[in-house]
Amino acid sequence: MLKLFSLSSSLSILFLASAHAESQVQLSHVPSQSQVEDFNEPRGASKGVEARPILVIASELIKYFEGWYPSAYDDPAAYCTIGYGHLIALQACASIDLGEFARPLSKGAGAALLEKDTRTARIAVQRYVKVDLSDEQFSALASFTFNVGKEKFADSTLLELVNDGDFDAAANQFGRWIKAKGKVLPGLKDRRACEAALFRGNLQSGKNSTFDRSDCAGLGVASGAGPVIDIFVGE
The missing domain is CATH 1.10.530.40 (Lysozyme)
Structure with a gap:
């Protein structure tokens, strides 16, 4: 009986640890809100506007924090995603025809997608600054x-x-x-x-x-900069 209790307790601990780890993973990545906005904008809204390029180190920074996934998967928001955070659709992968994304993506193709995905964000900086x-x-x-x-x-x-x-x-x-x-x-x-x-x-x-x-990590919020902001809410 003691052995059964110990096994049950161990399984419970493992389940809780797994659930906690899954929760942490879900909280570690936020879909690009610029891409989400792009799904609601008319196609070609920024057509004809040349986007200023970003530095290689900035591209590497974005790649790092977006993470790399060669195959299509559902992100924490249940958006079908692939590569360096490229949004395929604002719905689960199982509910759509993946088309060209049904096969694994190469890193070169992923980098090309990221360059395209960041264009409207870059054009916005050019427009507003x-x-x-x-x-x-x-x-x-x-x-x-x-x-x-x-x-x-x-x-x-x-x-x-x-x-x-x-x-x-x-x-x-x-x-x-x-x-x-x-x-x-x-x-x-x-x-x-x-x-x-x-x-x-x-x-x-x-x-x-x-x-x-x-x-650069861990530098924190500068004193007096103001209260923290939720990126889904804004100021």
Whole structure:
């Protein structure tokens, strides 16, 4: 009887640990809100507008935080996704015809998709920012906008401070956008810290032009920057 009880207890502990781990995984990734917005915009809305490129280190930063999945899967929002966070549809994979995405994606194809996916976010930064930006500043804002969405960026204190030319105060604003669905996410904290470091010109490529999270993660919210913000709510 004692052995049965011990086995049952162990299974219960394993189940709870598994559920906790699954919950943490679901909270670690937030779908690109810019892409979600794109599904609700007319096709070709930004047609004819050339998107300013971002730095390689910024592309590597986005790839790192989006994660790499060569096969189609349902993200925590039940959106069918593949590659570096590319949204195939705003519904589960099982409910659609995957078409070309029924087969695994190569990293080269995934990178090409990411370049296309970030275009509307990059164009939004070009549209809303009224001052000159360095490549580092532009790339950081593009990464931020790709994650939180174009509408949230347009209404942000971050954009207001950028347009005022107060870049130091603007850099401190990144660290406020670290909540999703009411929870502060470690992944968002690190992503915002890395974007702020890039904006300040303090993020350098590692070996083979790779992104190193340890160079910028964990810097946190600057004192006096303001209350934290949920990226699904905005300011």
